[in-house]
Amino acid sequence: MLEADVEVDRREFRLSAAFGVAAGERLALFGPSGAGKTTILEAIAGLLEPRRGTVVLNGRVLTRTAAPRRDVPPWQRRVGLLRQDPALFPHLSVRQNLAYAPAPGTGREEIAQIADRLGIGGMLDDRPARLSGGQAHRVALGRLLASRCDTLLLDEPYTGLDASLRRDLTDLVRELVAGRQVPSVLVAHELDAAQAFADRMAVLDRGRILQLGPPAEVVAAPASRRVAELVGYRSFVPVADGVPLPRGGPAGVVAGVHPDRVVAGRQPGRGVVLAGPVRSCRPSGAGWEAGVETAGTLVPVRLREQPAAGRDFEFTVLDPPCFGPDGTRVSRPEEVPT
Amino acid sequence: MSWAASPPAQLAGSALRRTVRSAGGVASLAVAAVIWLALLGPVITLLAHLSWHQVSTALSVPGALDPLVVSVESGAITLGVLVLLGTPLAWKLARGSLPFPRFWEAGVLCSLLLPPLVIGLLLIFMVGPYTPIGELLGRVHLSATNTFLALVIAEVYESAPYYVLGAQAAFAAVEPAIEEQAALLGDRPSRVARRVTLPLAAPGLAMALAVAWARAMGAFGAVVIIAYHPFGIPLQIWTTLQETGLPTALPFALVLLVVALPLPLAAYIWSARARGRRRG
Numbered sequence: 001m002l003e004a005d006v007e008v009d010r011r012e013f014r015l016s017a018a019f020g021v022a023a024g025e026r027l028a029l030f031g032p033s034g035a036g037k038t039t040i041l042e043a044i045a046g047l048l049e050p051r052r053g054t055v056v057l058n059g060r061v062l063t064r065t066a067a068p069r070r071d072v073p074p075w076q077r078r079v080g081l082l083r084q085d086p087a088l089f090p091h092l093s094v095r096q097n098l099a100y101a102p103a104p105g106t107g108r109e110e111i112a113q114i115a116d117r118l119g120i121g122g123m124l125d126d127r128p129a130r131l132s133g134g135q136a137h138r139v140a141l142g143r144l145l146a147s148r149c150d151t152l153l154l155d156e157p158y159t160g161l162d163a164s165l166r167r168d169l170t171d172l173v174r175e176l177v178a179g180r181q182v183p184s185v186l187v188a189h190e191l192d193a194a195q196a197f198a199d200r201m202a203v204l205d206r207g208r209i210l211q212l213g214p215p216a217e218v219v220a221a222p223a224s225r226r227v228a229e230l231v232g233y234r235s236f237v238p239v240a241d242g243v244p245l246p247r248g249g250p251a252g253v254v255a256g257v258h259p260d261r262v263v264a265g266r267q268p269g270r271g272v273v274l275a276g277p278v279r280s281c282r283p284s285g286a287g288w289e290a291g292v293e294t295a296g297t298l299v300p301v302r303l304r305e306q307p308a309a310g311r312d313f314e315f316t317v318l319d320p321p322c323f324g325p326d327g328t329r330v331s332r333p334e335e336v337p338t
Numbered sequence: 339m340s341w342a343a344s345p346p347a348q349l350a351g352s353a354l355r356r357t358v359r360s361a362g363g364v365a366s367l368a369v370a371a372v373i374w375l376a377l378l379g380p381v382i383t384l385l386a387h388l389s390w391h392q393v394s395t396a397l398s399v400p401g402a403l404d405p406l407v408v409s410v411e412s413g414a415i416t417l418g419v420l421v422l423l424g425t426p427l428a429w430k431l432a433r434g435s436l437p438f439p440r441f442w443e444a445g446v447l448c449s450l451l452l453p454p455l456v457i458g459l460l461l462i463f464m465v466g467p468y469t470p471i472g473e474l475l476g477r478v479h480l481s482a483t484n485t486f487l488a489l490v491i492a493e494v495y496e497s498a499p500y501y502v503l504g505a506q507a508a509f510a511a512v513e514p515a516i517e518e519q520a521a522l523l524g525d526r527p528s529r530v531a532r533r534v535t536l537p538l539a540a541p542g543l544a545m546a547l548a549v550a551w552a553r554a555m556g557a558f559g560a561v562v563i564i565a566y567h568p569f570g571i572p573l574q575i576w577t578t579l580q581e582t583g584l585p586t587a588l589p590f591a592l593v594l595l596v597v598a599l600p601l602p603l604a605a606y607i608w609s610a611r612a613r614g615r616r617r618g
Contacts, residue, residue: 075523075527
């Protein structure tokens with residue numbers, strides 16, 4: 001179990017975050033660049049001291065700013081940190097890299113087992129300079145496993161690798177976390193990366209955790225307009241009584257439209273129906289992304305089939321979250337008893 | 339300061355072909371060759387003007403090799419002093435962990451930029467017999483003028499900036515992320531230094547040390563003023579030249595080269611190979 005409650009002063013804001021991660025659980029800290037995600041990991045790893053807070057790992061107090069103060073140095077924390085730079089030791093062979101921090105009981109055989117498990121068994125005698133990016137990351141991961149760290153912190157380690165490699169490595173880490181039953185935290189600025197890894201997701205913005213929950217729930221029911229924006233809601237249309245209003249509707253309540261959470265056609269039972277002329281259309285993935293002008297704004301939607309350009313197009317926004325003028329979540333106006 | 343390893347021969351060949359294809363390329367190659375020959379010219383001249391007979395005659399004079407012993411001993415002690423005092427400073431400069439880093443760097447550059455003769459003059463005023471430091475030394479029956487100690491002091495002043503700046507570059511080239519990872523894997527700072535920082539900086543440190551050695555061996559400007567005695571090789575070359583002329587001085591020039599150069603050459607070859615291995 002990893003429990004962190006830290007406050008760190010940053011130039012633009014004060015970071016303040018508290019969360020717990022159970023053994024074997026995978027938490028994603030998701031947010032835009034500069035939200036303070038990496039700072040949280042560094043505070044857990046002991047690389048920076050928070051101005052206030054506590055970090056407790058499996059009952060061991062690693063950081064406590066209140067009396068009795070405690071600040072365990074990084075080399076005694078048994079915290080594994082993986083960054084985008086695998087930071088292998090270039091003067092040591094792969095085998096020596098893996099065996100760098102021999103935990104009691106980690107023999108030559110276990111190193112070989114870890115290497116085989118990670119698919120790097122054939123390159124134990126190579127120098128890191130000979131490895132590809134994906135192989136280097138496998139060695140870095142193996143090095144943490146051999147060190148028997150008590151928690152795994154991943155700071156966007158696989159950004160920059162190609163998609164299939166990223167998927168393989170993410171699956172590998174998931175399995176290893178489950179096998180070792182260590183708490184793990186992934187920092188991600190891409191929603192997809194966070195969803196691929198985590199069972200729980202914390203949305204972080206300007207040093208605050210705005211929402212914490214299962215990834216599917218966070219995306220389907222964002223707690224505020226800001227969370228909605230961060231998880232991919234790209235347009236907000238005024239609504240009242242469950243129907244769209246013309247521009248500048250009086251109620252001030254808007255429905256968030258996620259381009260992926262729409263279906264073509266009128267299905268009033270499933271959400272809010274919008275209509276308007278198709279202003280733009282381009283291929284996106286296996287389908288199409290169209291810009292539909294409705295309620296005074298251009299609403300991007302992703303569709304399976306190409307809509308006819310220039311023609312009026314009717315679509316249903318599936319169960320959209322609604323937000324009041326201050327950005328807080330409100331229930332759909334039609335659900336408010338009047 | 340950086341000493342890059344030369345590219346593999348195959349690459350060098352294709353680079354050559356690309357260069358000679360244009361007139362400008364040929365011209366720049368010619369200029370480079372002229373400069374290279376001019377720089378190497380003195381060494382070639384030395385070898386061309388020396389006969390084995392000359393060398394053996396000059397060196398068979400009783401006591402002829404005493405300055406060699408003095409130079410090697412003082413040089414070795416100088417290197418020891420530089421490693422002990424210069425390495426921590428270079429590390430701190432590289433990590434920017436000193437307050438007012440520019441201020442500290444200026445101190446190092448000062449001894450690099452001051453002409454050696456001026457350093458010698460100023461050292462007299464600093465550690466000479468009638469100065470506070472000189473009097474302190476006198477109390478323990480030491481003197482920092484015209485003694486072995488004076489020779490070491492002069493050599494340290496002339497070679498220190500080369501070592502400190504070279505070592506600083508060597509440490510700066512070690513990525514902090516790698517040291518951070520070593521710490522997170524359980525190494526306390528002293529172990530990180532021993533297992534990661536020093537091995538990674540070693541090729542650069544060796545080069546810095548080799549350059550400092552060559553400077554210490556050849557130190558003359560400060561030495562001639564503060565440590566005329568005991569003679570090291572540079573002073574022996576100078577006095578031989580004054581007393582008996584050019585031909586008798588040349589063999590000692592060869593001795594100086596033979597003593598001063600092997601360490602830098604060995605360090606260069608070793609560090610180039612070490613870097614090559616790390617690059618894969």
